[in-house]
Amino acid sequence: xxxxxxxxxxxxxxxxxxxxxxxxxxxxxxxxxxxxxxxxxxxxxxxxxxxxxxxxxxxxxxxxxxxxxxxxxxxxxxxxxxxxxxxxxxxxxxxxxxxxxxxxxxxxxxxxxxxxxxxxxxxxxxxxxxxxxxxxxxxxxxxxxxxxxxx
Numbered sequence: 001x002x003x004x005x006x007x008x009x010x011x012x013x014x015x016x017x018x019x020x021x022x023x024x025x026x027x028x029x030x031x032x033x034x035x036x037x038x039x040x041x042x043x044x045x046x047x048x049x050x051x052x053x054x055x056x057x058x059x060x061x062x063x064x065x066x067x068x069x070x071x072x073x074x075x076x077x078x079x080x081x082x083x084x085x086x087x088x089x090x091x092x093x094x095x096x097x098x099x100x101x102x103x104x105x106x107x108x109x110x111x112x113x114x115x116x117x118x119x120x121x122x123x124x125x126x127x128x129x130x131x132x133x134x135x136x137x138x139x140x141x142x143x144x145x146x147x148x149x150x151x
Contacts (some may be wrong), residue, residue, distance in 0.1 A: 002041070002049040008102035012112055014082045016060070017105050018075040022050055025073060032062050032077065036090065042073075052098070057085040084109045
């Protein structure tokens with residue numbers, strides 16, 4: 001039986017970032033399809049299988065960038081059409097509990113830095129000009145706005 005690793009997500013107008021928290025992952029397998037299907041599987045440090053499939057909100061370019069670290073795997077996925085998604089997944093249902101917003105990489109639409117000034121070195125896939133927060137679990141932009149207005 002397989003388990004789901006924690007998946008953190010963030011976006012820019014042209015990209016989606018997925019960070020899979022899986023220390024010492026082995027046999028990493030990824031399938032990225034143009035209609036927005038992203039599938040991941042790997043073996044954990046103890047040999048247990050971790051996997052998940054996401055039907056992303058919009059269409060994507062099947063090629064992706066991957067950065068494998070000691071504690072996680074970071075994917076940079078190009079959106080087919082530039083624009084901000086209102087949520088990560090196509091389904092309007094509440095996402096699985098293992099999917100969370102990555103506030104360290106999050107950038108609001110009005111805070112996005114011009115992509116021409118961004119560095120081509122995406123080894124960490126982090127935009128330092130955007131704010132980060134310790135809030136956890138908000139996945140919908142309307143919820144994000146409500147949370148910020150209450151703060």
